[in-house]
Amino acid sequence: MSRPAPQRGALWALLAGNFVIGTGVMVVPGTLNEISASLSIQVATAGQLISAAAFVMCLGAPLLAAAVAGWDRRKLLALTLLWYAAWHVVAALMPSFGALLPVRMLTVIAPAIFTPQAAACAGMLVPPEQRGRAVTFVFLGWSVASVLGLPIGALIGGHLGWRMAFMTIAALSVVSAASVWLTLPNGIRPAALTAAAWSRVLRSPVLMGIVSVTALQGVGQFVLFSYFGPLLKQGFGADANTLSLMWALFGAFGLVGNMVVSRYIDRVGAGRMVLLTTGLIALSLLLWPLASTLAWLAVVLVPWGLGCFATNSSQQARLVGLAPALAPGSVALNSSGIYIGQALGAALGGWLLANDATEWMSRVGFGLMLLAMGLSIAIDRSRRPA
Template identity: 30%
Template sequence: MPLALLALAIGAFGIGTTEFVIMGVLPQVAGDFGVTIPTAGWLVSGYALGVVIGAPLLTVLGTKVSRKKMLMFLMALFVVGNALSAVAPSFGVMLIGRIVASLAHGAFFGIGSVVAADLVAPQKKASAISLMFMGLTVANIVGVPGGTYIGQAVGWRITFALVASLGVIGFLGVAKLVPEMGRPQTESVRTEFAAFRNVQVWLAMAMTVLGYGGVFAAITYITPMMTEVTGYTEGAVTWLLVLFGIGMFLGNLVGGKLADRALMPMLFTALAALTATLLLFTATAHNKVLAAITISLIGAFGFATVPPLQKWVMDQASTAPTLASAANIGAFNLGNALAAWLGGIVIATGLGYTAPNWVGALLSGSALLLSLLAARLDRRTRKPGRVVGRSQPSVSAPVAVRR
């Protein structure tokens, strides 16, 4: 695989750390600012909504510059947002910092997915995408637990200062390792938006919203769930997040490999397994060993859906994949925001800290139904000779490149 994928993974590592580390320090942040846990959950929802807005907006603006320059700009924006969060004097200012950092998230992964896919042979595109996302999964093994430990030991502000430093490293990695690929001459706002005329693109994003939203319904409130229900100490949450990250890492690799062979069957299996696991979590959350196993399985099945979902939407928007790719990253985070909000509601109404688990199961189960519908529609409209659920020859049409 090209060395440029390492640079994309470095950027993904920083972004993944800031996205997930807030969950490990949520009680500390809430306590320092004097807000409730559900209110502090807006730091998750606000970040996710920022991704939803930033993904299409910055991707459209980025059509005027090379993809490498745009990736560098996005990492710089990420640094500014996390630095602001680190020094925030109030909850409102921290929320603004989270939103600023989040604006870079969707466009980085969206543009990065297209760059990663263009760097490899057609039959390896889903694997290349999964390698870029590997940075995010490694963040959940190293960055998030480490940031959680530091936040609990010496303060959450130090955590976000270190995350800003990760952004600096990501910026330098993109500048050094990603080639200057130029900007396709056919890439324009009009051609990018034309991809959204395909109903399959909208179905794919709906699957993304509901499918990965199921993961966030449970994981957003993992700290209070594990401490108040399961009986773990606050410090043990760090190691539970490591298990979640290991599950994500393995699910991402397996999902990418199998999606290259049979995309939709892989997606069906992952969503069905995720739905069942989230349902079980309502019961297993009352046992320390079973809860730990379940958390790792949620990470594995949840992230196994990411490469096939991202590849599917890029295939469906094959003539102009950049905006659709970024919009799908926004869809992941719209699902995160929806799930965090719904999880906060069921907790606030007195249903307990395990209630978000069945909310997550309903979301991922709905995604499974939509994926079956998408596959059925694809079979009805496919061209002769096309194989459903297999990787397509390319995620973008051949274009002239402006150097």
């Protein structure tokens, strides 16, 4: 994608910001075993940190999008990352689960702001015909977080404790805030959505249908993904090094998948990309019960990795492309869809884990991915001329 150097630098800074945001969001799944042991709580209880945080991000994304509508995006995104840094430090100092839970909920106000606002901002830095690629490009940060951030976080957590993993994210957040401040131009202020515009978003069957697809994808993945570490430890005897390697493998294919989508989405179409990437995730969930060794599980994870982050970025690009003027609202609601999916998936997975029904995790996830694919197809068909 050809673009002037200042725009290129700003897009890279937004990508890096999403890397830090994604690493911070995924640090709890990556260190779930260590949090559980350190705070003397059950894994299913520790998993509720994921649900509670996702619930905050779900509600916060649209509400905060309205609250910060008039802010200069350079100032907003830099301050958001500094907030993220400060609350990760506080979280690392918490002595109990009861103290950690509300601090974690305050911490994740930052992802509720940064990811949707970075996507909307990216769309304003490039010509209209390049918006899809720009949005998916900055969303690559989440894929890089899965390749590097999540495995490194799990490795640090496994050897030095989850508190040190949180402190590492705090340091990265400060560096990323500086990068955004130095590279993003002044004066980027997407037009604030009026009450009428929000009404258009909420009353649009197509836009809200796409958000519903995102929510179904989130539940389908996080019913199992939230407890990936404990499941590998219990079922396969994976230690911290092995778990970090598996996270890295998953993330590497996530990066590849998002890079491919970023390159071809404007040519293939966002709707088709969503269907393809969702199908890849469903395939892994279908094959999960057949993985009898870590080696086979690594193979099974490949399609999931290819589709996981790519499908989210495709959904963001889909919304921006359909209604650019409504993107601040629709992308914020789509982020809510991601997070409510995480919250419900983690809660459902925790219930299955607590009731010794782990074999149902992949089955439930597979069924939900099929529902997401069916709804996505129905949305695309409804938009075709008769």
